[in-house]
Amino acid sequence: MRRGSPQRRAVDPKTGRLYRVIGTPARLPAPPPAVRRATLDNLVLVPGSLLPFKETWQALANQLPEGSTLIILPSSNGSARRTLEKVSCSLKARGRRVTTMPAELVSV
Secondary structure, three states, X not given: OOOOOOOOOOEOOOOOOEOOOOOOOXXXXXXXXXXXXXXXXXXXXXXXXXXXXXXXHHHHHHHOOOOOEEEEEOOOOOHHHHHHHHHHHHHHHXXXXXXXXEHHHOOX
């Protein structure tokens, strides 16, 4: 462009507003070799309210076969419970072994 001429910015075709094109985000570096070689025994997804009961749900997860996923569902029927149920279905569809249990059994 010539110096002094107004610069034209791209326009959103739906709203007609001007917007700025932001470049692609920087790529993350590769993890260290020790992390790449590590294998996880089991995965546990719990609501934050059950973090004080770590010994209980960790003992339950350790009893499961290697490679299993333990999902502890919150007691309320809110969005967190629905999200964890969707994650459970998604993991089962991918062939993972998933065990779900209500939070009441863990916090007792």
